[in-house]
Amino acid sequence: MSYVAHDESAFAPPAEVEEVELYHAKTWVGKYVWSQDAKVIAIQYAMTAIGIGLVALVLSWLMRLQLGYPNTFSFINPSNYLQFVTMHGMIMVIYLLTALFLGGFGNYLIPLMVGARDMVFPYVNMVSYWVYLFAVLLLVASFFVTGGPTGAGWTLYPPQAISHGTPGASWGIILMLVSLAFFIIGFTMGGLNYVVTVLQARTRGMTMMRLPLTVWGIFMATVLALLAFPALFVSAIMMILDLTLGTSFFMPALVSMGKLSEHTGGNPLLFQHLFWFFGHPEVYIVALPAFGIVSDLLSVHARKNIFGYRMMVWAILAIGALSFVVWAHHMYVSGMNPYFGFFFATTTLIIAVPTAIKVYNWVLTLWRGNIHLTVPMLFAIGFIFTFINGGLTGLFLGNATVSVPLSDTMFVVAHFHMVMAIAPIMVVFGAIYHWYPKITGRMLNDTLGKFHFWVTFVGSYCIYYPMHYLGMMGVPRRYYAISGTDFIPASAHFVNEWITIAALVVGVVQLVFLYNLISSYFKGKPSGSNPWNATTLEWQTPDTPPKHGNFGAALPVVYRWAYDYSVPGAVEDFIPQNVPPREVAGRNTSKT
């Protein structure tokens, strides 16, 4: 099907400037290794992120083996256990989810969805990936240095992180901090590209309010990341200086083994503030792209326009702004002034308002929609359930008075895994099932996909529902083994065994997903250019997978928003963004 772009300047006024010339690589290495094409960079980002994510998955198995079957495995000692906890957390949050959502989906989808040929600065975009890869390699290197990786917990709190006795307090922590600094430098290069491309390189007719919510989510998350990562960058540099040059930014005077340390007068709380000034927006850096993508998945697979588009955009903006004034709710037990606690509890609960608006709008999008229970849709619905569950326990933890007794218990672990691990990963899976046909030209196997969904979804609940109860009993997190704690009943141990078995099963099922990804690439059913009958521009490319430059000879012209599904009077149940109004009328007359 091809659409002729009529000059209807009321809907899409003429472009003011000429197209920017693209860089065309001449060699195979230039095209696929040192590539400046955002789509190739996206796949490089995604494969690296998934690769390092699998390492973190194995680390979680090792943790669970210890918790489910303590004193059984000789290769897990208390130091190892803390190292597994730390590396699992840091890899999953930063090196997998942030990199995959922004570097992976951002690179692939932004230029295609806004109707651009590529990112605005392709060379910088390429460098961004290679710096990210270098950061990942530095992180991996920490597994092989003397003392192993850091075991300070993913929050890396000083003085513990750089004090003797903490696993990896010499090389491990240095490699972690340097790796983070490089990650941030690499991300900043990519992030500048995403922001400028969305603001400057949209095609004719693509106004900000015609952008698909996926682009809005990734755009706002990038803005957050650009403004939040400097806090982590500064704190990483300051901690490196404390460790290597003996400065005292964070390190107070300590007496260790009867000896006074060389540090004087540092402020460990300063690190906590800096870390969480980054750390809380980080939650939304992961969540906002998921919010955006899931909005599009629901709309496409329910054949209905998104409910409350403008409200969804405003909610994304409000969440982004509010996420910078809630950070100290991670520090209720740090001895802060109760008035601060009150302030941060209030802002935290206010953020529930725009978030709830989004949840209502997702549910109302499904309401009386023509719901197709495809694999992406199953994952999208799975996300809604999981996000609501995780969000509700957030109300407990956001309240200072309720949060204090629950601090450092398994309840917190269950909460944040529901809300920012399982919920976003559901969206990652849904998005991969949704866009895989565009990326490869082939469909993923549906049966394997449904099997993958159900085991992952039900399995995740088997892991995290019981974990809330463990937390309410007072079972602490980050403990290698528990003994002499009469308040924890013996049954808690059986729960731990159950969780471990569920975690192993869910982990193994991801191999089915990987098998599906690989086998479908070679043997999957050809997808055609628009298998889901979607309206957004990435599905309207002349080639699938899209070639370098994305849109062939002429860029598309956009005449409408991204959600014209089941429009009354239209023949088909979707009208792509680049179909002019006159042509819709023409198609109606010719087909009736």
Place this chain on the structure above:
Amino acid sequence: MSIFHDLTVKPWLTAQGTVELRDKAAARKLALKVFLAIVTVLFMLLVVAYARRMAYEDWRPSPQLGLLWANTFALVLSSVALQWALFSARRGQTDGMRVAFLAGGAFTVVFLVGQILAWRQLGTMAYFDVTNPAIAFFYLITGLHGLHLLGGLVAWGRTFTKVWGDFDLAKIRNSVELCTLYWHYLLGVWLVLFGLLFSGNNLDILLKLCGIK
């Protein structure tokens, strides 16, 4: 069109579709502005961290170095020179632009050398104690500011190599404009940092006003 108007249009009505497309020069300028926003956060966090640490009773301010006044003067001169280069580029006076642009870079190098001398001066003083947060902050803050200027000098150098021989004046004007913006901005940042580092214990009222002390 205002942001508020953009965010309140009804996208489901097909007739509302104006979009302002811009050229590569505008994209570069926007990228620089976004980058400056990131740099603002970086230095803002350092300033807040420094101010919070000042509020503690055991605060020992770093000694005041007279050399920093001279360095500040050099940085002001570099900013003025670049502004002159921009004026010249806008008027098409290529010779004037070249001289002023060169002077801008040269004064920046003078500033950076001056900062290193200040580092060495402080290092040899009796006050020097690496565990004193004021001293450590001094090195950290001046170091990060210097690194940003060094990065700017890379962009300056790339532009500088292009202003000899044949060149497209419009493109060079864009590059000079970006350099000038960056330099003015880093001068502004430096003035704030200079004020902070030179304040000794004299910021009590400001700290109280900000609720830090």
